[in-house]
Amino acid sequence: MKFGIVTFPASNCDYDAYQAVVETLGEEAVFLWHKDHDLQNSDVIVLPGGFSYGDYLRAGAIARFSPVMQDVIEFAKHGGPVLAICNGFQIACEAGLLPGALMRNMSLKFVCEVVRLRVETTDTMFSNRYAAGAELRIPIAHGEGRYTADAETVDRLEGEGRVVFRYIGGPADADEWWSPNGSTRAIAGIVNEAGNVLGMMPHPERAVDPLLGSADGLAVFESLLARVAV
Amino acid sequence: MSRFRVAVHITPRRGILDPQGKTVAGALHTLGFAGVQDVHVGRYVVVELDANDKAAAEKSTREMCERLLANPVIEDFEIESGEAI
Numbered sequence: 001m002k003f004g005i006v007t008f009p010a011s012n013c014d015y016d017a018y019q020a021v022v023e024t025l026g027e028e029a030v031f032l033w034h035k036d037h038d039l040q041n042s043d044v045i046v047l048p049g050g051f052s053y054g055d056y057l058r059a060g061a062i063a064r065f066s067p068v069m070q071d072v073i074e075f076a077k078h079g080g081p082v083l084a085i086c087n088g089f090q091i092a093c094e095a096g097l098l099p100g101a102l103m104r105n106m107s108l109k110f111v112c113e114v115v116r117l118r119v120e121t122t123d124t125m126f127s128n129r130y131a132a133g134a135e136l137r138i139p140i141a142h143g144e145g146r147y148t149a150d151a152e153t154v155d156r157l158e159g160e161g162r163v164v165f166r167y168i169g170g171p172a173d174a175d176e177w178w179s180p181n182g183s184t185r186a187i188a189g190i191v192n193e194a195g196n197v198l199g200m201m202p203h204p205e206r207a208v209d210p211l212l213g214s215a216d217g218l219a220v221f222e223s224l225l226a227r228v229a230v
Numbered sequence: 231m232s233r234f235r236v237a238v239h240i241t242p243r244r245g246i247l248d249p250q251g252k253t254v255a256g257a258l259h260t261l262g263f264a265g266v267q268d269v270h271v272g273r274y275v276v277v278e279l280d281a282n283d284k285a286a287a288e289k290s291t292r293e294m295c296e297r298l299l300a301n302p303v304i305e306d307f308e309i310e311s312g313e314a315i
Contacts, residue, residue: 057298057299058301061298061301062298065298093303094301099303100303101301101303101304103246103304104249104250105249106247106249107249108249108250108253148246148247148303148304149303150303182247182249
C-alpha cells in the first residue's frame with residue numbers, strides 16, 4: 001500500500017508519518033509537494049500536522065487553496081482515503097471535506113501532552129483494528145483544536161456514528177464532556193459522511209512504538225491496511 | 231479602473247464561545263471597567279484593490295470574505311464602506 005504524505009510549507013509531522021508508515025507499518029510512502037498536481041498514484045493521502053503557511057489568517061485557511069489540495073479534494077470526492085491529522089484536520093475542515101472548524105483552545109494555550117481517547121466506533125476504515133470502546137494514549141500538540149460545529153451538525157455526527165475518537169479523563173471534577181481544548185462534546189476525531197476522510201487532532205503517527213511512549217496509534221494505519229483495497 | 235481601500239471586520243460568530251474575548255473582559259473588569267458586559271476579539275483586514283467603482287470593489291471584497299478571509303462556520307464579517315485612494 002502506498003501512502004502519499006503532503007508536505008506544505010511548515011508541515012512538521014510529515015516525517016513522523018513517513019516513519020510510521022515505512023519503518024513501523026512496513027509499507028511504502030512518498031512525499032507529495034504542495035505545489036504539484038500529482039498524487040503519485042497513492043492509495044491513501046495523509047495531511048500531516050504542522051503549521052502550514054504559518055497558520056496565517058486561520059489554521060489551514062491558506063493551505064486548502066494550494067495546488068495539491070485541489071487533487072486531494074477530487075481524490076476524496078471519489079472515495080479515496082484521507083487521513084487528516086492535527087493541522088491536516090484543520091485543513092480538511094477549511095476545505096469542506098469535513099464539517100465544522102477547529103478554534104483556539106479554550107485555555108488559549110498551546111497544549112502538548114499525552115491524552116486519553118476512547119474509540120467510539122470501530123466501523124470505519126480508520127478504526128476497524130481497535131476493540132470497541134478501547135482507551136488509547138496518544139499525544140496532542142496544538143493551539144487550535146477546539147472542535148466547533150453547530151448543534152445540528154454535531155447531533156448528526158453523533159447519530160450517524162461519525163465521532164470516531166473522543167477525549168476522556170481530565171481532573172476529578174471534570175464534567176462528561178471534558179477535553180484538553182474545550183471541544184464540543186469532547187470530540188477528538190470524526191469521519192465525513194462517506195467515511196473515507198478522518199480528521200483527528202491527536203497524533204497517531206507519533207504513537208506507533210512503545211519506545212515513543214505508546215503504540216496506541218498504530219492501529220489507525222493497520223486499519224487502513226486491512227480495509228483499503230490496493 | 232481606480233484604486234480602492236476596503237476594510238473588513240471579522241469577529242467570532244455570535245453564540246460561539248470566544249475565550250479570548252472573555253479573558254480580555256476579565257482583565258478589563260480587573261482594571262475597574264465594571265460596566266464591561268462582553269468583549270469580542272476579531273481581525274481587521276484592509277484590502278487595497280483596483281476596480282471599476284466603489285460598488286465593484288466592495289462586491290469583490292465580499293467574495294474574498296466568503297471564500298477566504300472569514301470562515302462562515304465560526305465567523306461573521308462586516309465590510310466597511312470602501313474609499314478611493
